[in-house]
Amino acid sequence: MSGVMKAKNLDPDGYNRDGNNVFRHLRDAILRVELQPGAIMDESSIAKQLNVSRTPVREALIQLIADGLAVRKGRVVSVAQMDLASIPPLYDALLISSRLVQRLAAEMRTDEELDLIHQKLIHFEDTIPTLDGVMLTEANHHFHLAIAAATANPYISDFYRSVLTEALRLHRICFSAHPYNDPDIKTHLAETARQHRVIFDAISKQDIKTADKLAVEHHKLSRSRLDTLISRQSQSLKEELEI
């Protein structure tokens, strides 16, 4: 590829690293279910598609595997599967980690971190009118990540982040399996936003007990929504989840 001119992308630190962009691109594709669970991730075809060589693709795949978004069986890499059996452990981990994170955030947050959480809260609310499922789950994700950043415990916030990411993917898989307009979506979003407000309040007031209780409540909301989606769409979902 001697004479081919290529757009060089600078990453946030100012370094010239396509590899990171490839990683982000593939991660987003997996989380948005543009790459379906089980899909084989072929080095050369991805490289061709993204107009880079195999090297940065290989390195991105290694990161995806480390993050649990991809899996290596033998020597082929594929998007991590998501079956019904993995949902209960995921939700167990999500409940525990979100309680931990909200308690710790309430206890340890600085004013700057609180401000960042508030920004994400506002951003989620601003996104509601669009009714765009992908943007909404992403905004919701970032709100909770901002809370995780305020825990002052990288081990726990990393745990939470990986579980939350997997939950995001699960929700997107459910939506993509049956993306018709849900009549209850607006009330669900309103309730979600309301809970975000009170969670923010508790963290703001450093009310650990309430932050903990609200994590449980928020978890129930998320869980019941997923149950609704799954039971209502069990046919297509089971197909999608490849059971």
Next chain:
Amino acid sequence: MSGVMKAKNLDPDGYNRDGNNVFRHLRDAILRVELQPGAIMDESSIAKQLNVSRTPVREALIQLIADGLAVRKGRVVSVAQMDLASIPPLYDALLISSRLVQRLAAEMRTDEELDLIHQKLIHFEDTIPTLDGVMLTEANHHFHLAIAAATANPYISDFYRSVLTEALRLHRICFSAHPYNDPDIKTHLAETARQHRVIFDAISKQDIKTADKLAVEHHKLSRSRLDTLISRQSQSLKEELEI
């Protein structure tokens, strides 16, 4: 390196992947503090040292960074630092995750998993007479990993594993900073082995409550031992931890 003959290493799956061996080698070197915290990991010199090209080294570094054992600042990769400030969060995470793991293991263990735990317990006891610090911490590590494997919750056991690994590294850093023979070491090891026995019993009987209580007790033992080491050797330790 056209004409150079090189030993090809087969990994456990039978695939010809030096990259994984490089990763394991570097990870072990970091955990054994042969590579000290903060040490710069230079791609070309590591490649020369291990007699491979830069490519597998780069891929190993990416994995180490994903595991939190190495850090990238700018474009240089170095062994993750371990300062005094990171100890409280680490121990908080360790207490929480070990309680979770032991509760879940008590609840969910299969007979096969119980057997594996028992094997690791025996192996630790067999290692005691050697008084070899590295082997003992490793045997202890594997005992707890076997418990984690019995949780039936990959999210939680992965969390525990990463925290436990970091704690292992911390202990090794402390020992390597001041590796003189501790007169209390034998009573400490005896108590550790005793606790392993009762932990195994609780998991065997599926006694969740007791498994939880024993996690707290075991954590206190580990924590008090670390405190002893740090306070007794604070001078050299502070130097080692680069504060």
Next chain:
DNA sequence: AGTATAATATTTGCATACTGAATTTTTTTG
């Protein structure tokens, strides 16, 4: 026709070469 074997095609894993950026060293100049 079905199976086994051979030939072929893909694809991964590693090495090497190249490029450009960043740092260090040297040189030049005020």
Next chain:
DNA sequence: CAAAAAAATTCAGTATGCAAATATTATACT
């Protein structure tokens, strides 16, 4: 002698080539 400029060196990031391993297809033989 100090400061700035320039040259050189080092090193990360990427592309590409090659060899080994695996998957696939074709062919021969029972």
